[in-house]
Amino acid sequence: MFLNLLYATALVMLSPVVLYRMIRHGRYRRGGSQKLFGLSRHHAAQLRGDHGRVIWLHAVSVGEVNLLPELVKRLAVRSPDAAIVISSSTDTGYDLAVKHFGADRVFFCPLDFTWAVSRTLRNLQCSHLVLAELELWPNLIAAAERLGCPVAVVNGRLSERSAAGYQKFARLLTPTFARLSMVGCQDVVTAKRFVDCGVERTRTRVTGSLKFDNAPRSRETTEVASRMNWAGVDAWHRVWCFGSTQSGEEALAIRVFHRCRQEHPELRLILVPRHPERFDSVADLIVANGDRVVRRSRNDSQFDDQWESDEVILVDTIGELKHWWGVAQIATVGGSFGDRGGQNMLEPAGYGCAVSFGPNTKNFDTIAGRLLDGGGAVRVADEDELEQFVRRCLDDIPAADDLGRNAQSIVDEHRGAYDRTIDMLGIGDSRSQSKRRAA
Template sequence: MLSIWIRNLLYLLAFCLAIPWLVVRRLRTGRYRQGWAEKLWGAASQPPPAGSPASPTIWLHGVSVGEIQLLNPLRQELQAVWPNARFVVSTTTQSGMELARKLLPPAVRTLYFPLDFSWAVHRTFRSLQPDLLVLGELELWPNLLAIAQRADVPVVVVNGRLSARSSAGYRRFRWLTRGMFASLRLVCAQSELYADRFRQCGTDARVTVVSGSMKFDNASLNSSSTEVQQLRALVGVQERHTVFMAGSTQVEDEQAAITAFLHCRQEAPELRLVVVPRHPHRFDAVAQSLQSLPAKVLRRSELTTAVQATDWDILLVDTVGELSHWWGLATVALVGGSFGKRGGQNMIEPAAYGANVAFGPNTSNFRDVVELLLDDDAAIQLPSQESVSTWLAEQLTNPQAGQQRGQRARQLVIAQQGAMAKTVQLLQTLPLPHRGAW
């Protein structure tokens, strides 16, 4: 108990020191405006939903958009296994909350994840009375896990991923963090490499299992789906057009993609560029930078009726939750986060559609996926921002090689699918305890 309050004091000190930074960021970017009541004080109690008192409550948590997209199909699978279960989904970011409310049915309660103050976590547990807490990829906090353990609520990690940097940090402070990892009832890791890192940090080897990446299962293979075709019609893209798409981008990725597009457009008049920034708070800044270019620019958020491809050269997708469908339009795909310090973004989605995929040198967050793609000659890793222009010109000159590469990528994704079913099977082995007194 003493250690919990020591952590509370440390958290309070860190939070007070961070307030000026949070205020500045809020004023500049519009972030950090929502959810503070639930984050600081925990989720309020609500009248119990209709259903049997014996129905288990399963709490799923995903930090932001990517994790929410991952957990929603898992929720649907678990609902089929436990049809009487009640589901609650939490997230940390505003964009994650917007997508959760868009994807989830009204019966699923959504809330902001509490900060790791013991009173906020305890109030949330008392309000939700969960029988199982499922964390997407990671998101471990000591007070959260201590309170869950005391209440005998199993905490599991699905689609578990632990980077080399994070693993080294946890092991450096093993005397503080080992108990967190030891309390996990199940870890479904994406790969043996990640599973080994969890074990090194203190997770019981008997509950650390390689299930594969559910992101392969979630990836759509159908570029003729209703959602993709609606977007294609919205922007007037036809078979003759070559769509160069830069998705989940940071500043460095955008600079490289724009430079390459402007370099190649004179020789390829049917070339179009689609840019999808990673963070919503950057939409306006990216739009402002694009407007200064010698090109016709459209914003997705301003499209209320269909346009022709002749109406635009560059499209800025400034909406949340559509990226997975926009990838279906891509002929050539540049996956963002890989030319800066981000460590890469998800390259599985464009690969699943059979796009000609490339990414930069910094892909530590997806090391296993990158190795699979490169070993099968199913993607290209570019050494620098400057190399993007040369690469794009080569793809336009020899499109057949890119089409073949894309087909290899699609077949690789198909071969890797099955992690969702294995994860659900593993979760079924967990006994759901009766809720205790909160």
């Protein structure tokens, strides 16, 4: 009851912000009933179909959703009698999940009110709940335990700062961690943090990061080829992709691009903002700086002519960044020059790009550290160092290619997390069947 009151108070306090974003950016308009009241019996029945039980996978947004297709594929093989349904908390995550799995398998995750999460679990007849990375919702996890539905975390990550924050509220949150049936962690340090927060040691496994397995293996795909043709890329071009950008990073990229192309007219720039509500403002920024903007969403056919030096491609669509990294030889991962804490740098690494990122990668510290230690990426402190990095990649192409090859080798070395994760979950195999019978 206390948590419900706390959530309701927070919702009321944030309502002006929510209302503004609904009106200004069109966010939070969909799925209101599912979020506030949970899944109805009718909608849950549609998701469940003819299956006798349901495996519910939750991924908060785009990055987590992108981890699920391979996991869903493997779970479907091991549990053909189960419906596998996917929830997300954001509009972009929901849309990407629909793109991957179809609208008949996707719903908006209920807010962590007791009535909403209990109703969803009951109506789904959920047999397993799997959380991607970590979505710590005490009411949801407690309701699942009451209904006999084990809750597992896959690709678990828990930063030092987050773990310290959770431990400050140990009386409230330790029972939630203790209820987790299994946690697949990205590394040993993360596993220890989960234990320190209350997970039983025997319920943790070091499975590695699914992002290594999910990273591309080759540029020789139809998805990459179609984007290269669309953009008019040829062998003369050197393409720099700055992806998952947050406010301020696009302006930084444009300034560096303008200075570098004076000596290197072969340089081309692709910008991929993280949030859809910023697409229009980034397009305006490109034009204001004297370039022509080519918007992916408004140009569905390939260029009639070659990509010109004053054209900047703006990828203003969802779920495409993974393939655009493959168009580039030089990559800068956004969200790392401000306070966001970085984004996934393994996708450009998998393609063998010369990878760089800014000083703040707190959300991907382990992955960033492995790439840096293995000579597969470069951390730059500011705009000047970023310009130096781009210039080196243009002046010394063999060295840039070596950086990319190192990145690919590191990615390949750490693959195998999906196998370990599926083994940890034990859903659908003889172990899980015997556990259910014993229960």
